[in-house]
Amino acid sequence: MHIHKYEKIWLWFGAVCLVGFLSIVGVSAYAMGNQPPSHMETLDPKTATATAPFDKPGLFKKGSKEYEAVMLAQAFTFTPQKLSVPVGSTVTFKVTSTDVVHGFQIPATNVNMMITPGYVSTITQTFTKPGKYLILCNEYCGTGHQVMAVTLEVTA
Template sequence: MHIHKYEKIWLTFGIGCLIVFLTVVGVSAFAAGQQPPSCLTTIDPEKVDTTPPFDQPGLVKKGDNEYELNIVVAAFSFTPNAIEIPKGAKVTINVTSKDVIHGFQIPGTNVNMMVEPGYVNSLTTTFDEPGEYTILCNEYCGAGHHMMTARIKVVE
């Protein structure tokens, strides 16, 4: 009879642990869903021009040597298409598309991301080397794809 009692206690304990575990997993998954990572930030592609920060695209100073670069991408241009960045600046680049999927690549740096309508894609990089950089669209997006470029100038 005593053994049976202990079995019951352990069984209850085991089920209790399982419930606690599942609750923790469920709650943390829900909490994570409430605060999606930046790559999952959504935006209405029809309202890009009136949605901050894309209503005023360009470079924004966020702190000591920290900047945010917001770029609107559409067939077949980047807005703005000429950007000056101070050397050594830590820049978070946010991009979104108003139409189809484009690419956003800066050869000579680690910057290479997809630009998708409906989403804001972000990447943080530091521009340590002064000089001229080119932003390229590396996803085929139509007749003007090969002309889709912009310039970044990193200045001392």
């Protein structure tokens, strides 16, 4: 099939761009570990609040400036409702839902993931700037969806 010379140039240009985009995100994902959250761990959503570690949600210190936040997403709040870490801390969030699908997002960071009942979602973030961060639900979960948020304080 004959294709116009310029169209060939354009399609090659487009293909090289797309391969370039894919290479950048591919290298970033596979060589530098920047994968989108894809945790495979499961649990029974009905008994989640009685299953470790979600029977004791909270913020746990795991090392110097390293924390694990075990959290529950439930219509229409997160537990615990207040978290505080010193600046420069790395926090691994471990979240599950006991009811419907929720979202877990911290605006102005790359923390963004879905919380599906029956699954554990995890994501890690280092907080380099002090401030009061919003943790909000970004998936519609019912009439109170717009109030579903808690704060994470990063202290100087």
